Amino acid sequence: MNDGRDSSTGRLLALIGEHRATIRDALDDVQHALLLVRLGALASAAPDDDRAVRRALQGVRLALLPLPLDHPVRTALDSVRLVAAPPGPTAVAGARELMVLLAGSPPSLGPEPPADAQDQLLSMSALSADEARARCGGAVPPPELIKLADPQGSDRYPEFQFAAGGGTPYEVVLTVNRLLLADIDPWGAAAWWLSGNTWLGGTPASLLGQLTDQQLVGAATALVEGD
Structure with missing residues (x-):
């Protein structure tokens, strides 16, 4: 039996397919590649794994945030509430169809974005990793910090997460990263911090120290909850 969650998610995915040409025009190559990765993650999720489906839906939302506010797909993001149990079969089946439509082939993407992204x-x-440990008082950096693996196999911690002048991690960054599941999807969390956010008026990373913690947490909460 379909409910509001099922229809809102299905409508969002249908709109992505319907407006795929304008989405491609609105996103640059890296942003579009990230969208394909996030749809691939949703298409590969187990339909009965609510956490995996919710996490993958969140990734799709992150990838669509750079769209103009008046774009039909951007508007539809607000109707998908990720705090509710996601309609797994609808979301996964819809994402698989979209991958064929957008990429021309079934999903075969891994958990990481393509090389250019x-x-x-x-x-x-x-x-x-050593510098991050030093900033954390010699302790292992907390899992909430975004940690990206470079092609050489080294771990890199984006510096915006730390206070200037050799400071420790921002508490608000840890809070937001928990909401964004940075320990599971660091690439998606990094994309959120570094993408333009029309609600905040800039990229969240550049607004650390300028906006209140409540504003940054509110923006991330709105993304996760679909408000």
């Missing part, structure tokens, strides 16, 4: 995210200023 990785390069952009890895180009930001970052700390090594």
Whole structure:
């Protein structure tokens, strides 16, 4: 039996397919590649694994945030509430159809974004594992911190997560990263921090220290809850 959650998610996925041309025009190559990765993750999720489906839906939302506010797909994001139990079969089946429509082939993507998307995210200023440990008082960096693996196999911690002048991690960053499941999907969390956010008026990472913690947490909560 379908309910509001089922119809809202199905409508969102249908709109992505319907407006795929304007989505492609509105997103740059890296953003579009990330969208395909996130749809691939949703298409590969087990339909009865609510956590996996919810996490994958969140990734799709992250990838669609750069769309203009008046774009029909961007508007539809607000109707999908991720705090509710997600309609797994509808979401997974819809994502699989979309992957064929958008990419021309069934989903075969891994958990990481393609190389060009990785390069952009890895180009930001970052700390090594040893430097991050030093910023955490010599302790192992908490799992809430975004940790990206570069092609050489080294761990990189985006520097925006730490207070300037050799400071420790921002508490608000840890809070937001918990909401974004950064320990599970660090690439998606990094994309949120570094993508333009029309509600906040800029990229969240650039607004640390300028906006209140409540504003940043509110923006991340709205994404997760679909408000």
